[in-house]
Amino acid sequence: MHEPNTEMSVEMAVRMVSEKQGDVLMKGMVGTSTLLKCVLNKEWGLRTGNLLSHFALFEVDTYHKVIAVTDVAMNIAPNLKEKIAIVNNSVACLNRLGYKIPKVAVLGAVEMVNENMEATLHAALLSKMNQRDQIKNCIIDGPLAFDNAVSLISAQNKGIKSEVAGDTDLLLMPDIEVGNVLYKSLVFFAKAKVASIILGAQVPIVLTSRSDSEQAKFDSILLSAAASRW
């Protein structure tokens, strides 16, 4: 479809999805902000009322399964309400990917509750809301330090009793700085394969960086297809 104007081409793509002629929205050679502005358009955008959040799935040789990480690219410093929305977006996606009750680790620098570290307080609240069935279809535990979250031996050494520790399906980041560094260190140092999408709109959005590898873009398309509503 020929459309020489950047903004018009984005609008065209968004309109196609909202008219159900497309199942997934993907960003090409356009800035993220331009795309998101159209996604959030009140008349013909893809808003659902949910928060948009970034969801990344990693495959690393040193972990026994794939692991999802959120939010490493979109929400800067989510508050409690936003973290609840981010977890709900991600859990719904994991449910669609076949995880019945995904295990969610709320990441902190320590596994203890510390009044001076807000992330640990948020973790305690998210855990309790999960216990009370106010956040459904998952098991949440946190705070967990990264090692406790992904290594059963670490968790056992620390004497942590947790259904999540060592077997995490989803890591919830305290903020974008931690998330982004983790994401990039997994890719660069651990040679992880990654697929990522934006959740919270009517359809998954493939919003890979222009510098991402072709493999990452391909895997992200696969992920968007698997997470799609149809």
Add this chain to the structure above:
Amino acid sequence: MITSLEQMVENVMALKIKRRIAVAWAQDSNTIGALHKAVTGGFAEALMIGKRDEIINLCHNAGIDDKFFTIIPSENEIKACREAVMMARNGEADIVMKGLVGSDIFLRAVMDKENGLMLPDAVLSYVGAIQIPAYHKLLFITDPAVIPFPDLDQKIAMVKYAVEMTSRFGIKKPKIALIGASEKMSRHFSNNVDYAIMCKMADRDQIKNCTLDGPIDLFLACDKKSVAIKGVETSINGDADVLLFPSLEASNPFYKGLMLFASGELAGLIRGTPKPVVLMSRSESEKSKYFCIALSCLMA
């Protein structure tokens, strides 16, 4: 495990230890009657600080031999309170008890920075054991008397005091219910934030030797049937040993309601002091005062 206040008294008697109780402004008939029972019960010595003649008169009116008591004359309620606290500080008394003086005056002497009876940085709070026919065991509550709106650190201290007291009753891992209006987390109730944090701290062993859950309401805390009907998973499971209340406005009417309408009896104490402090309403019955004295002897 001690399951009634009468049994608590028997346990105190069986200890065969006499505790010395300094009573501030002691000329009060209920107080004299309760202390007489404790002295004849063999677990207390009473050091009565107050108006000598009035104390002797009240003893005679009640048919009690004043020789049971050591009377320390004092003509001023503030000085009487200071004297009682001082006796505990110098090791002349094991317990301090409030007589016919207002709580504010009494507590001022207890909390005095230089001459009081406070541990440094300690949280002063109150824990009580309530006996009611409608519940299958003693129900401990905190704090019905001292802290208006406990913050997180104060709530954690309250849990610690409750654990210390229940362990003296032989309860190994008390079930502590953090009481709210509902079991759901709601941003309208700021206490829920503290409660969730405390639950996680208990998970991580930062709060020890107890089972904690909250927010939960009184039904889920004390009634198994409600737990089944509501289908809420809670480690308290209708079998709470301790109720921790979010505020004095919630806890105080709760305890008074039980006293007035549910045939309740209370034994309670101030915690946060190196020696037990017995503080109760002047209108409390002789029986409740006796139970409080026995409890203070158990905790001394």
